Amino acid sequence: MYLHCSAVFLVLSSVVYAQPASPEWQTAYAKANATLAKLSLWDKVWLGTGVGYFFGKCTGSTPGITSINFTGLCLEDSALGVRNVDKTSVFPPGINTAATFNRTLMNLRGIAMGQEFRGKGINVQLGPMMNMMRAPASGRAWEGFGADPYLAGEGAYETVKGVQSVGVQAVAKHFIFNEQEHSRMSSSSNVDDRTTHEVYLHPFLRSIQANVAAVMCSYNQVNGTFACENNSTLNGILKWELGFQGYVMSDWVATHSTGSVTKGLDMTMPGDIFPGSLISFFGLTLDLAVVFGAIKQYYVDNLARRVLASWYLLGQDSGYPAVNFNSKNAGSSDNLHVDVQGNHGSLIRTIGAASTVLLKNTGKTLPLAAPPSIAVIGSGAGPNPSGPNGCVDRSCNQGVLAQGWGSGTADYPYLITPLDAITNRSAVDKTNVTSSLSDSDLNAAAAAAKNKSIAFVFITADSGEAQYTVEGNAGDRNDLLAWHGGDALVQAVAAVNNNTIVVVNTVGPVILEAWIDNPNVTGLVWSGLPGQEAGNGLVDVLYGVYNPSGRLPYTIGKSIGDYPAQIDTTSSLSTVQIPYAEGIFIDYRHFDASNITPRFEFGFGLSYTTFDYSSLSISGSISSNQYSTGMGSSLDAMLHNPAITVSFSLRNSGSTFGHEVAQLYLTLPSSANSAPYILRGFDSIPLEPGQSKTVTFTLSRYDLSTWNVVTQRWEVPNGDIVVTIGASSRDRRLRGTISN
Numbered sequence: 204m205y206l207h208c209s210a211v212f213l214v215l216s217s218v219v220y221a222q223p224a225s226p227e228w229q230t231a232y233a234k235a236n237a238t239l240a241k242l243s244l245w246d247k248v249w250l251g252t253g254v255g256y257f258f259g260k261c262t263g264s265t266p267g268i269t270s271i272n273f274t275g276l277c278l279e280d281s282a283l284g285v286r287n288v289d290k291t292s293v294f295p296p297g298i299n300t301a302a303t304f305n306r307t308l309m310n311l312r313g314i315a316m317g318q319e320f321r322g323k324g325i326n327v328q329l330g331p332m333m334n335m336m337r338a339p340a341s342g343r344a345w346e347g348f349g350a351d352p353y354l355a356g357e358g359a360y361e362t363v364k365g366v367q368s369v370g371v372q373a374v375a376k377h378f379i380f381n382e383q384e385h386s387r388m389s390s391s392s393n394v395d396d397r398t399t400h401e402v403y404l405h406p407f408l409r410s411i412q413a414n415v416a417a418v419m420c421s422y423n424q425v426n427g428t429f430a431c432e433n434n435s436t437l438n439g440i441l442k443w444e445l446g447f448q449g450y451v452m453s454d455w456v457a458t459h460s461t462g463s464v465t466k467g468l469d470m471t472m473p474g475d476i477f478p479g480s481l482i483s484f485f486g487l488t489l490d491l492a493v494v495f496g497a498i499k500q501y502y503v504d505n506l507a508r509r510v511l512a513s514w515y516l517l518g519q520d521s522g523y524p525a526v527n528f529n530s531k532n533a534g535s536s537d538n539l540h541v542d543v544q545g546n547h548g549s550l551i552r553t554i555g556a557a558s559t560v561l562l563k564n565t566g567k568t569l570p571l572a573a574p575p576s577i578a579v580i581g582s583g584a585g586p587n588p589s590g591p592n593g594c595v596d597r598s599c600n601q602g603v604l605a606q607g608w609g610s611g612t613a614d615y616p617y618l619i620t621p622l623d624a625i626t627n628r629s630a631v632d633k634t635n636v637t638s639s640l641s642d643s644d645l646n647a648a649a650a651a652a653k654n655k656s657i658a659f660v661f662i663t664a665d666s667g668e669a670q671y672t673v674e675g676n677a678g679d680r681n682d683l684l685a686w687h688g689g690d691a692l693v694q695a696v697a698a699v700n701n702n703t704i705v706v707v708n709t710v711g712p713v714i715l716e717a718w719i720d721n722p723n724v725t726g727l728v729w730s731g732l733p734g735q736e737a738g739n740g741l742v743d744v745l746y747g748v749y750n751p752s753g754r755l756p757y758t759i760g761k762s763i764g765d766y767p768a769q770i771d772t773t774s775s776l777s778t779v780q781i782p783y784a785e786g787i788f789i790d791y792r793h794f795d796a797s798n799i800t801p802r803f804e805f806g807f808g809l810s811y812t813t814f815d816y817s818s819l820s821i822s823g824s825i826s827s828n829q830y831s832t833g834m835g836s837s838l839d840a841m842l843h844n845p846a847i848t849v850s851f852s853l854r855n856s857g858s859t860f861g862h863e864v865a866q867l868y869l870t871l872p873s874s875a876n877s878a879p880y881i882l883r884g885f886d887s888i889p890l891e892p893g894q895s896k897t898v899t900f901t902l903s904r905y906d907l908s909t910w911n912v913v914t915q916r917w918e919v920p921n922g923d924i925v926v927t928i929g930a931s932s933r934d935r936r937l938r939g940t941i942s943n
């Protein structure tokens with residue numbers, strides 16, 4: 204599954220040229236070099252300059268160059284679907300995609316999203332997002348793939364592969380350490396070198412392995428220098444150490460200087476210094492800086508070469524559709540209303556079901572078997588009274604919650620509510636459905652729930668990007684509690700109904716302690732943010748059409764204080780310093796290392812069937828003196844060299860077809876000072892009742908290594924390495940040792 208692509212590097216002064224050896228990039232660079240020779244300085248500068256916030260039809264646009272038939276680039280949000288236009292789909296965001304632990308679905312979603320971007324004439328999709336869920340209340344973490352770097356890396360890799368397979372450029376974002384919304388433009392994330400490498404860089408490395416065309420640098424500072432003008436992170440780590448071949452664009456107005464071009468920034472977005480300023484740090488300013496000798500010409504050649512190479516890499520020089528909408532004005536005559544949805548609704552429904560995590564199922568209440576009556580309770584089961592797109596960029600929490608808010612959203616073509624889907628399905632069994640959609644009228648809720656065979660209570664928790672404050676939450680959540688008094692709603696229903704099933708639509712962890720042990724709460728279904736088919740995917744799981752196989756992509760703790768990192772809400776005129784003091788111990792690594800019992804652990808999720816694990820075997824060998832210099836081809840070779848093969852037998856011991864998400868965790872020797880268990884493998888394996896399969900995971904030397912900050916290379920630690928195979932980060936079934 205790894206694409207082989209080794210690279211050689213040449214450093215001149217501080218311009219980092221990538222000299223690609225992979226055939227795809229080689230061809231793209233040869234074409235880019237030939238084209239570059241035909242361009243003026245002005246042309247080259249504008250290859251890396253957006254036309255300005257208020258101009259162009261897309262979130263960002265670059266001008267065309269007619270002499271080379273370059274029509275300019277259209278860059279458009281978001282990471283879950285095309286933003287600000289009609290006849291497109293709302294896919295489940297990264298967090299639910301991660302919860303599938305299923306690479307096929309991650310990839311198919313990427314392909315389907317890519318088709319929609321291409322169909323609208325968009326060259327560049329501004330996604331995937333791969334910042335880590337470091338603090339559980341982090342506003343935009345739902346756009347990404349959760350709290351484990353390996354899982355996020357696989358999500359990033361498969362998404363980039365999928366999007367780019369249909370000729371759309373993907374963007375790995377936000378580089379780097381953009382893990383909260385508060386003070387995102389005025390804070391410095393201060394992160395040690397080992398944590399940088401072992402946690403936050405990994406998804407970007409996997410994106411580069413997938414040949415990602417572009418990387419977006421983030422708003423925040425890194426150790427006191429803005430991420431978009433930090434030579435160590437952009438030229439040093441990204442382009443030199445990881446061998447990134449594409450171009451770096453700024454987040455919107457995250458460029459702070461013309462000199463950024465010498466630090467590794469290749470494109471400034473949206474182009475103007477601030478919206479409407481009509482002046483850019485690049486454009487004319489950069490042109491003059493080169494003319495007057497303040498900035499060397501080769502920096503501009505380098506950015507132009509990189510932008511062109513990515514354009515050629517994706518084949519966008521031949522037959523790419525023209526932009527057929529206007530993201531800045533959906534109602535304008537530029538919008539040809541091209542329907543790009545295909546049959547993506549069906550994939551969205553499948554991902555919705557496959558990302559649903561069953562957390563509690565006392566007495567096998569689920570799947571439903573023709574219950575005589577059902578009560579559906581809570582606003583989260585119904586529609587948004589203002590319509591599914593009633594709030595700009597989804598900046599409200601009304602009705603079923605199927606995406607967060609901010610620029611990482613898209614407009615719903617339709618949104619299936621749980622109430623509609625349950626009502627429709629219930630007709631088959633002649634089940635009587637009663638509802639009470641008020642969150643605050645506890646008497647109405649109890650009245651609806653009383654004497655019903657089952658009472659579903661829908662609770663929610665929302666978050667998003669900092670430019671909107673929703674119900675007092677300025678992007679990041681204020682706490683981890685259910686919104687709208689959700690705990691009281693559950694308690695009111697459970698007081699009168701001994702078969703209460705709670706459904707949670709949320710951006711991240713929610714504290715459940717108020718009622719989770721109440722014996723009347725017989726079910727807990729984690730629906731997350733399932734996208735436009737929300738109700739249908741849920742019903743598929745409730746009725747057993749889809750046997751649940753989703754797993755938590757983060758830990759659900761018993762209190763917010765159990766988590767190792769919190770949102771820093773300091774408000775200051777000077778730079779807010781955010782030390783990542785927990786280091787490599789984020790999420791479950793901290794719960795494990797500090798012996799804190801979570802409510803539900805990372806990787807956990809129930810099924811309607813059961814699975815047996817047996818016959819672990821480990822083959823291959825490592826020698827501890829093998830290491831990588833940590834750069835380019837050497838790192839690449841280390842990644843592609845499988846050292847160890849781990850196999851075991853998995854059997855469906857129940858009576859229902861289903862998928863087991865088997866997980867591999869490593870325990871490194873204590874000298875490595877690593878977390879007790881680190882995820883290094885997973886698969887979603889389909890099994891018929893009684894069927895057995897041999898499951899195989901391979902581990903490269905990189906997988907077995909830690910980053911040595913002194914030698915600046917990946918090294919396999921000395922000592923035996925323990926391999927654990929299990930059904931979650933704490934449900935450990937098989938154990939073996941790699942002798943070292």
Ligand SMILES: *[C@@H]1O[C@H](CO)[C@@H](O)[C@H](O)[C@H]1NC(C)=O
Nearest residue numbers: 213220222229230232233236
């Ligand atoms: C493109 O040009 C650069 C700069 O001259 C050079 O280093 C590189 O080898 C060239 N690449 C290809 C594939 O021609």
Ligand SMILES: *[C@@H]1O[C@H](CO)[C@@H](O)[C@H](O)[C@H]1NC(C)=O
Nearest residue numbers: 238241269270271272273520
């Ligand atoms: C631009 O496109 C035209 C029409 O397809 C073609 O004749 C011409 O050769 C192209 N020029 C370049 C530089 O590719």
Ligand SMILES: *[C@@H]1O[C@H](CO)[C@@H](O)[C@H](O)[C@H]1NC(C)=O
Nearest residue numbers: 305306307308557887888889
């Ligand atoms: C992933 O999910 C799909 C859809 O449920 C399923 O067909 C497939 O078996 C799963 N596992 C893998 C590895 O693709």
Ligand SMILES: *[C@@H]1O[C@H](CO)[C@@H](O)[C@H](O)[C@H]1NC(C)=O
Nearest residue numbers: 393394395396399426435436
């Ligand atoms: C940031 O500073 C820390 C502490 O001084 C250091 O360990 C780390 O390497 C720095 N980060 C980078 C990317 O240089």
Ligand SMILES: *[C@@H]1O[C@H](CO)[C@@H](O)[C@H](O)[C@H]1NC(C)=O
Nearest residue numbers: 425426428432433434435436
């Ligand atoms: C860039 O960031 C690193 C930390 O990643 C820091 O040590 C360095 O001082 C910053 N500044 C520059 C100019 O690279």
Ligand SMILES: *[C@@H]1O[C@H](CO)[C@@H](O)[C@H](O)[C@H]1NC(C)=O
Nearest residue numbers: 214216217434435438439443
């Ligand atoms: C920028 O980073 C590159 C790559 O690590 C390095 O070769 C160069 O010396 C750095 N430039 C400055 C000004 O620090």
Ligand SMILES: *[C@@H]1O[C@H](CO)[C@@H](O)[C@H](O)[C@H]1NC(C)=O
Nearest residue numbers: 619623624627628629631739
């Ligand atoms: C209603 O349910 C039936 C069967 O359960 C299904 O075929 C139909 O597509 C559903 N309608 C909607 C609008 O979901």
Ligand SMILES: *[C@@H]1O[C@H](CO)[C@@H](O)[C@H](O)[C@H]1NC(C)=O
Nearest residue numbers: 575576633634635636637651
């Ligand atoms: C269905 O529920 C409604 C409202 O509670 C009730 O009036 C009606 O009698 C019920 N019908 C059946 C068939 O149980």
Ligand SMILES: *[C@@H]1O[C@H](CO)[C@@H](O)[C@H](O)[C@H]1NC(C)=O
Nearest residue numbers: 649650651652653654655699
């Ligand atoms: C609930 O059911 C019981 C017994 O079936 C019945 O006596 C009672 O009236 C019902 N209560 C309501 C509110 O329907």
Ligand SMILES: *[C@@H]1O[C@H](CO)[C@@H](O)[C@H](O)[C@H]1NC(C)=O
Nearest residue numbers: 697698699700701721722723
């Ligand atoms: C559970 O529900 C029953 C009604 O079915 C009620 O009588 C009882 O008090 C409830 N128990 C709790 C702990 O709320």
Ligand SMILES: *[C@@H]1O[C@H](CO)[C@@H](O)[C@H](O)[C@H]1NC(C)=O
Nearest residue numbers: 566653654655699700701702
């Ligand atoms: C739940 O309550 C119903 C009556 O409302 C009763 O028939 C049933 O036995 C109770 N179930 C449990 C598990 O207590």
